[in-house]
Structures are given as C-alpha cells and as structure tokens.
Amino acid sequence: MDIAKYWKTIVDTLQDGLMVVDPKGRIIAANPAAERVTGYTADELIGKSCRILNCTGCKIIGKGAGTQWCGLFNRGSIREKKCLITNKDRHSVHIVKSASVLRNEKGDIIGAVETLTDITEKIRQQQEISNLRKTFYLDEGYHGILGKSPVMIDLFEMIDNVAQSETPVMIQGESGSGKELVARAIHRASARRDKPYVKVNCAALNENLLESELFGHVKGAYTGADRTRVGRFEAAHEGTLFLDEIGDIPPAIQIKLLRVLEDRKIERVGDNRPIPVDVRVITATHKRLETLIQKGLFREDLYFRINVFPLNCPPLSGRREDIPLIAQSFIRRNAVSSGKKILGLTPDALEALTEYAWPGNVRELRNAIEYAFVLCQSGGIGVQHLPHKIVNGSVDQQAVCELDPACVKGRQGLIDVLRQAGGNQSKAAKMLGVSRVTVWKRMKKFGIDIKQDVG
Incomplete structure (x- = not known):
C-alpha cells in the first residue's frame, strides 16, 4: 500500500503544531x-509571513x-x-520549536518545516510549584533566612x-543583618550543594x-609549622569558600588572592608547587570598599574580580x-x-520591638x-521583660522634648489625657480619636513613663 498519499491525514493527526514555510518565510x-x-x-x-507569530526564537x-x-x-x-510566540489574541504562548530546512534534488532550499509544541500549561504548573515553594520558604525560612517582606522575597529570587551560575558574589550589609546566611543559601541552592x-x-x-589559613603551609614553612597543613581553598575544593569581612584582608594577601582567583591555583606557604583548585568564592563586607580603594587600602582589580554580582542584605529596620x-x-x-512554656509576645512588647531602630539587626x-x-518564666513576653x-530607646526623649516648647505642650x-484614662492607653486612644499604637508612639516620642509621669 502506498502510504505516501495519506501524508496529509498523518500530519493533521499530529498533536504538535506543524507549519511549512517557503524560502521567504511565507506560510504555505x-x-x-x-x-x-x-x-x-x-x-x-497561509500566505502570511511567519513574522505574524513574533517568535522570540527566530x-x-x-x-x-x-x-x-x-x-x-x-x-x-x-x-x-x-x-514565545504571540497568538491571534495577542497573548504570549510558551512553545518548544524544532525546524528543518527542506531542499530539492539539486540541494536548493525550497522552504522549511517547523513543529510547535505548546508548553504553556507545563510552564504554568512549574510556576505554581515555584510559588508554593516560596510560600513554604516564607513560613519555614528560605535556607534558614526568615522574611515575608518584598525586599526579602526579591533577595530570595536573586x-x-x-546560585545557578559560578559568578563571584559580594554580599554587602550591616553587621548582624545575615550575610553569612545568604552565603550559605547560595551554596545550598547551587549545584555545589x-x-x-x-x-x-x-x-x-x-x-x-x-x-x-587560606593557602595552607608545608612542614617547616615557619617557626611552629611542625606539619603540613591543608588550607581553606583546598578544603573547599569543588565547593564554596565564603570570605567574610573581605575588606580587612591585608594588601599582601590581596595580591595572592587575586592571583588565585585568576589562575585557579594555590601555593602553600613554604612551597612553590601550584595546586589546582575548583572553588566558588563568595565574599561579604559591611565596609564601603570604594572608600578603601580611594585610600589605597584595597586593590581595585581585586574589587572588580569579586564584585561581579553584588547582593545587598537589607537591615532589619x-x-x-x-x-x-x-x-x-x-x-x-x-x-x-x-524548657519554659513561653508562647509569644504581648501586643505592647511586639509594638516595642517593631518601633525599635535595631542598629544590631537580627543578631x-x-x-x-x-x-x-x-x-x-511563662506565658507571654511583656514590655517589662525586654531590654x-x-x-x-537609646536617647533620653524627655530631655530632648524639654528643648522644644511645642513638644513640652x-x-x-x-x-493629662492618660491621667483621665487612669493610665489605660486604649482608653486614652479612644478619647483622642486615634489608635493605641499612635498613643504608644507619642509616649515614646515625648519620653512619657506611665509609672513616673502619669501615676
């Protein structure tokens, strides 16, 4: 049986989209x-240019x-x-495309055939799974980092x-903001996990x-070096090396570090034999390296080598x-x-934590x-239990207030309102027509102590 005559029925039965175009891209x-x-x-x-689909792969x-x-x-x-192609309704459609050029007996190009597999539903499912994972991250922590705020969600995505690349990362942020947790998260999310x-x-x-510590040493390299020691670069071979407080590295070590990052080889102290190392380097600092460069305390070439992809750890404030x-x-x-049965914070204690400036951040x-x-000892942590x-606040707000007549008034x-309310902040808030949080903030601003000032 000559099955060739049934090619159109076969093509029409395919689940994948199939198009044939001529040498000028017209759909035939x-x-x-x-x-x-x-x-x-x-x-x-048919008869239209294949440009009608606005394919991103062409x-x-x-x-x-x-x-x-x-x-x-x-x-x-x-x-x-x-x-991605654009369908008739001007919506984007995710596809997987395969194509081959068609030639005649002489080898001349007569067109091309393309297959289009719609993977939009698969992409949607993958996005849903990703969103679910992120939801769990918010509740349980993203590799140990907690946060639901927009800046933290952006950080998790970054x-x-x-993590999918080998690009050197520099993490910047205030002391105590969690730079080491970010470095560890990059490692855990990477292929080097x-x-x-x-x-x-x-x-x-x-x-x-x-x-x-970085490069190791051989026996007898210096006084007290009674045995050969493997350095951190060798210990991190095929893994990740996190250099915290990179801004404190002495200039002489900066030169050697730059050479290692460029050559991917180290030499132990007291030895001149190069040892290949495969290490992904992540650095962190709370200092402004640009300022150190201007002062001649940090090499500019090393800075550009380690600061390929900067990440910022937002402060808790x-x-x-x-x-x-x-x-x-x-x-x-x-x-x-x-072993204490402490379940949480009282509302006042939570407000105090939320209002504090947190110069020491999460730590x-x-x-x-x-x-x-x-x-x-038990129950909820109250204001009286906090530092x-x-x-x-770290400033004597009452003393500051006394310098401003409007503040004194x-x-x-x-x-006076608090005294009328018997010291009850919620009642005082109702009398003033504001929220209890507003009353609390004003008390903090004016340096008012319920026991001492209200009685």
Whole structure:
C-alpha cells in the first residue's frame, strides 16, 4: 500500500503544531494543531509571513530568500528550542520549536518545516510549584533566612538566580543583618550543594595566620609549622569558600588572592608547587570598599574580580514587617532549649520591638529574645521583660522634648489625657480619636513613663 498519499491525514493527526514555510518565510501549510496553538485558522496563516507569530526564537534577516531571510536557513535545523510566540489574541504562548530546512534534488532550499509544541500549561504548573515553594520558604525560612517582606522575597529570587551560575558574589550589609546566611543559601541552592562549604573570617586573623589559613603551609614553612597543613581553598575544593569581612584582608594577601582567583591555583606557604583548585568564592563586607580603594587600602582589580554580582542584605529596620516572624522563631527555639512554656509576645512588647531602630539587626533581636527569656518564666513576653533600651530607646526623649516648647505642650497634654484614662492607653486612644499604637508612639516620642509621669 502506498502510504505516501495519506501524508496529509498523518500530519493533521499530529498533536504538535506543524507549519511549512517557503524560502521567504511565507506560510504555505499549517495543520489543525498549529491552528490551536496560534489561534489562527489555516486560511488566516497561509500566505502570511511567519513574522505574524513574533517568535522570540527566530533571527530574522529579511533581506531576501533562504539564507538571506533568517538564521534557520543558515543553520539547517533547530532542535527543541524554547520560545514565545504571540497568538491571534495577542497573548504570549510558551512553545518548544524544532525546524528543518527542506531542499530539492539539486540541494536548493525550497522552504522549511517547523513543529510547535505548546508548553504553556507545563510552564504554568512549574510556576505554581515555584510559588508554593516560596510560600513554604516564607513560613519555614528560605535556607534558614526568615522574611515575608518584598525586599526579602526579591533577595530570595536573586539568590535562586545567582546560585545557578559560578559568578563571584559580594554580599554587602550591616553587621548582624545575615550575610553569612545568604552565603550559605547560595551554596545550598547551587549545584555545589553536596560539596564542602568553608567559611573564613578575614578580620579575625593577622596577615601570617590568614595566609596559612587560606593557602595552607608545608612542614617547616615557619617557626611552629611542625606539619603540613591543608588550607581553606583546598578544603573547599569543588565547593564554596565564603570570605567574610573581605575588606580587612591585608594588601599582601590581596595580591595572592587575586592571583588565585585568576589562575585557579594555590601555593602553600613554604612551597612553590601550584595546586589546582575548583572553588566558588563568595565574599561579604559591611565596609564601603570604594572608600578603601580611594585610600589605597584595597586593590581595585581585586574589587572588580569579586564584585561581579553584588547582593545587598537589607537591615532589619528596613523590613519591620518581618520582626514578628523572626521574633517568634527565636521564641520557639529558646522555648525548646530552656524548657519554659513561653508562647509569644504581648501586643505592647511586639509594638516595642517593631518601633525599635535595631542598629544590631537580627543578631540584636536574637539577643533581646534571649534576654527576655531570662526574666520571663511563662506565658507571654511583656514590655517589662525586654531590654531597657528597646522599651525606652537609646536617647533620653524627655530631655530632648524639654528643648522644644511645642513638644513640652504636647507632652503635658498627653499626660493629662492618660491621667483621665487612669493610665489605660486604649482608653486614652479612644478619647483622642486615634489608635493605641499612635498613643504608644507619642509616649515614646515625648519620653512619657506611665509609672513616673502619669501615676
């Protein structure tokens, strides 16, 4: 049986869209699946330029036929390329495209055939799975980092993206903001996750010790070197090396570090044999390296080598909506370790934590919760259990207020209302027609103490 005569029935049965174009990109045939994918009927497609689909995977030259029309005719074929096309309703459709050039018996180009596989539903499902993962990250922590604020969600996405590459990352942020957690998250999200993760605090060691710590040494390299030692670069081979406080590295070590990053080879102290290392380097600092460069304290070439992809760790004061989540996490941990039945924070204590400036960032919040666990025996952590500076601020607000006559008047007015309310802030808020939080903020601004000033 001559099956060739049934080619149209075969093509029309295909689940993937199929189109045939001539050497100038004009569509000369399209099967029903192509109609479903594009939204156009075959009659609407045939005779039209393939540009009608606005495919992101096409490199259109448009200066003639064949090789002068598009890149496909130069390459000869395309295999499983992910693209976007625009359908008749002007919506984007995710497709996988394969294509081959058609030639006659003489080898001349007579057109091309393309198959279009609609993967929009698959992409949507992948996005839903990704969103679900991010939801779990928000509740359970993204590789140990807690946060629901927009800046943290953006940071998680940046970590996900950079983790898929080998690009050097520099993490900047205030002390205590979680730079090491970010570095560890990059490692855990990367293809190196099952390999070593090694950290070096560059600020904790002097020049000689730091050189040996990074590159290792051989026996007898210096006084006290009674055995050969492997350095952190070798220990992190095929994994990740996190250099914390990179701004404190001495100039002599900066030169050697730059050479290692460029050559991917180290030499142990006291030896001249190069040892190849495969290490992804992540650095962090709370200092402004640009200022150190201007002062001649940091090499500019090293800066550009390590600062390919900068990441910023936002301070806790810039994401106050995350404070309840982080504080509750610390409470759960301390409850387990201490055995105390402390479940959470009172509303006043939570307001105090939210309003505080947090110069020490997450580290200071952790310490504040540990402090509260010493004083609180059970139930909820109240304002009376928090460190004094968090409740009252680090500045004597009453003394500041006394320098401003308008502030003195406002302070006394609020004290009078609080006295009428018997010291009850919620009642005072109703009398003033404001929220209890507003009353609390004004009390803090004016430096009002309920016991001392209201009585």
